[in-house]
Amino acid sequence: MAAPPNSTTFSGDVWAELRLADARDVPHIHRLIHQMAEFELLTDLFAATEELLTSTLFPSPTPPPFTSFTALILDLSPSPIVPDSSSTIASRRLDLSASPLTDPEAAAFASPRGGGRVTAGFVICFPNYSTFLSKPGLYVEDIFVRAPWRRRGLGRMMLSAVAGRAAELGMGRVEWCVLDWNKNAIDFYEGMGADVLPQWRICRLAGAALDKYKGSQEEAAGGKAAE
Amino acid sequence: MAAPPNSTTFSGDVWAELRLADARDVPHIHRLIHQMAEFELLTDLFAATEELLTSTLFPSPTPPPFTSFTALILDLSPSPIVPDSSSTIASRRLDLSASPLTDPEAAAFASPRGGGRVTAGFVICFPNYSTFLSKPGLYVEDIFVRAPWRRRGLGRMMLSAVAGRAAELGMGRVEWCVLDWNKNAIDFYEGMGADVLPQWRICRLAGAALDKYKGSQEEAAGGKAAE
Numbered sequence: 245m246a247a248p249p250n251s252t253t254f255s256g257d258v259w260a261e262l263r264l265a266d267a268r269d270v271p272h273i274h275r276l277i278h279q280m281a282e283f284e285l286l287t288d289l290f291a292a293t294e295e296l297l298t299s300t301l302f303p304s305p306t307p308p309p310f311t312s313f314t315a316l317i318l319d320l321s322p323s324p325i326v327p328d329s330s331s332t333i334a335s336r337r338l339d340l341s342a343s344p345l346t347d348p349e350a351a352a353f354a355s356p357r358g359g360g361r362v363t364a365g366f367v368i369c370f371p372n373y374s375t376f377l378s379k380p381g382l383y384v385e386d387i388f389v390r391a392p393w394r395r396r397g398l399g400r401m402m403l404s405a406v407a408g409r410a411a412e413l414g415m416g417r418v419e420w421c422v423l424d425w426n427k428n429a430i431d432f433y434e435g436m437g438a439d440v441l442p443q444w445r446i447c448r449l450a451g452a453a454l455d456k457y458k459g460s461q462e463e464a465a466g467g468k469a470a471e
Numbered sequence: 472m473a474a475p476p477n478s479t480t481f482s483g484d485v486w487a488e489l490r491l492a493d494a495r496d497v498p499h500i501h502r503l504i505h506q507m508a509e510f511e512l513l514t515d516l517f518a519a520t521e522e523l524l525t526s527t528l529f530p531s532p533t534p535p536p537f538t539s540f541t542a543l544i545l546d547l548s549p550s551p552i553v554p555d556s557s558s559t560i561a562s563r564r565l566d567l568s569a570s571p572l573t574d575p576e577a578a579a580f581a582s583p584r585g586g587g588r589v590t591a592g593f594v595i596c597f598p599n600y601s602t603f604l605s606k607p608g609l610y611v612e613d614i615f616v617r618a619p620w621r622r623r624g625l626g627r628m629m630l631s632a633v634a635g636r637a638a639e640l641g642m643g644r645v646e647w648c649v650l651d652w653n654k655n656a657i658d659f660y661e662g663m664g665a666d667v668l669p670q671w672r673i674c675r676l677a678g679a680a681l682d683k684y685k686g687s688q689e690e691a692a693g694g695k696a697a698e
Contacts, residue, residue: 291603312598372597375613378527419675439680447647
């Protein structure tokens, strides 16, 4: 079967780079988030826009990585990566000679870094805080690899690199969430040494249920609640 | 029955203030975190120290509240609170005339603000990020009220004030976690309009399982994994 138009077939050696994202990556990040929402059967919650992603992930000045909201991009390159100390988080070679890979969206996900690179995934993470440890940790909000690039060790590379950076920064924990029906993901995370905590549940106030609290503390602070 | 020594009995009107914490509150925060660990049957995870709390919660300069790790203190005062726009988050009057309250730890928890105030609880929160909304939210790591002050509406006051501030800051969500056996807490949160999400589980890499990733991305970035 011929590959679809605009697809690219990768074979032999390709090079993966996990790097800091910048504002030029926003269109790809936006579409990757939508693909993730589809995978998680949660498109009803998808409300991301390129404008909001730009202003919230890449404010001016952008804080140092891992001190606030941090976006990382996974690029695959047909030629060796020259690591850039200011943006490369991790890089590795993939040997696809035994199993070439066709990426039907290679053209749509051409990396803004050029050189025939394609963007294949992303990570969003930010510091959290453990009072029991009285230390910052790192919370991984998203880690996503596009379908054709899965099962090649790239998710492991991404999570290992983020965990390594957190450990080196003296952080006490790396945490993230998983859907309880996503057995593949749970097995993968446990294989990497993570505990899946059975007892904790996430509580969420959002939308109208959150908006109704607007002004509640100003009334209280202003003394109305005390009258 | 006589109240124990060093206890204080509060009756009639008392005034509650939720305010920004500062470094003088660290000894009380440390002891409140330990009480919370006891309540959650998690003292084996307790490793907080006053030194770490000070350096992580009150760095110099301390970022504006709700833009990074933010600690709030609940003080109860025998005299009316004069709200301070630089630190008061919410305040209200409590009428204890129908049910006076004895605080056996009132002396140990004397507020550093003086005036006969006692510290009765705390909140730790920090920004998180929703990619689906492409907006920051607020994550409430801890919300705790000492035992004698519970069931007086103070937890509601604290969570309402934090939610109100998040809504006014344009944040998309307020989230926190609850233990699945803590039915009182779950009922309380649902009564405040929160959803308790059944499907998500927290994954955690910590301690030795985290440390083993140290240096992993440097090797990869240096090209060893590509050789």
